Every structure is written in C-alpha cells, then in structure tokens.
Amino acid sequence: MWILLDVLEVLFFSIDMRNPEEHDINRNIAYLKKEQWFQDLLNDSANQRVVTRNKQVRKVIGRMNPDKMHRAVYHDRQQTKITHTILKNTG
Numbered sequence: 001m002w003i004l005l006d007v008l009e010v011l012f013f014s015i016d017m018r019n020p021e022e023h024d025i026n027r028n029i030a031y032l033k034k035e036q037w038f039q040d041l042l043n044d045s046a047n048q049r050v051v052t053r054n055k056q057v058r059k060v061i062g063r064m065n066p067d068k069m070h071r072a073v074y075h076d077r078q079q080t081k082i083t084h085t086i087l088k089n090t091g
Contacts, residue, residue: 020062031066037079046090060085 020028029051032038041047050057060082068074 020059025058025062028061028064028066031069032061032064032082035079037083041083041086044090047086050086050089054089057082057085057089 033042042051051061064078064082065074069078
C-alpha cells in the first residue's frame, strides 16, 4: 500500500513539473521576438500585455521547445498554437 502511495506521489509531482519556469518562458519569448510573425503580434499593445501577464499564454510559450523550431511542422504548429492562445485571451 505504501509503495502505491509513493508511486502516486511521484506521478503527481512529475505532472506539476510540466509547468514551465519563468526563465524558460523568458528564454522562449526572447527566441520568439526574432520571428517576424511574433513581432507583428507584439505590435498591438493588447497582445503585448497578454504575453507579459496572462498565465495561459505564458504557459504555452514556456512549453515550446526552441531547439525544434527549425522543423517546419513543429514551427507551424507552435505558431498556430501561440497565435490562437494570444488572440483568444485578448479582449
């Protein structure tokens, strides 16, 4: 019984570890600022406010893997996901 509880505890904490840390979010934002489509989004002050303050948007950005952004499919998927999340939370 105790072993089962230990396993559940490990699983619970590993799920919580999926939340990105602030330095991951800031690193990914710095990476995204090099992308023209992200710069275009940030030109709108409402979008910029959402990127800096909204937890859901920051979580999506923080979970992105910049090492995979050179892959066209991954890049397009992340661009769509980030753009959709920003626009959904604006307004």
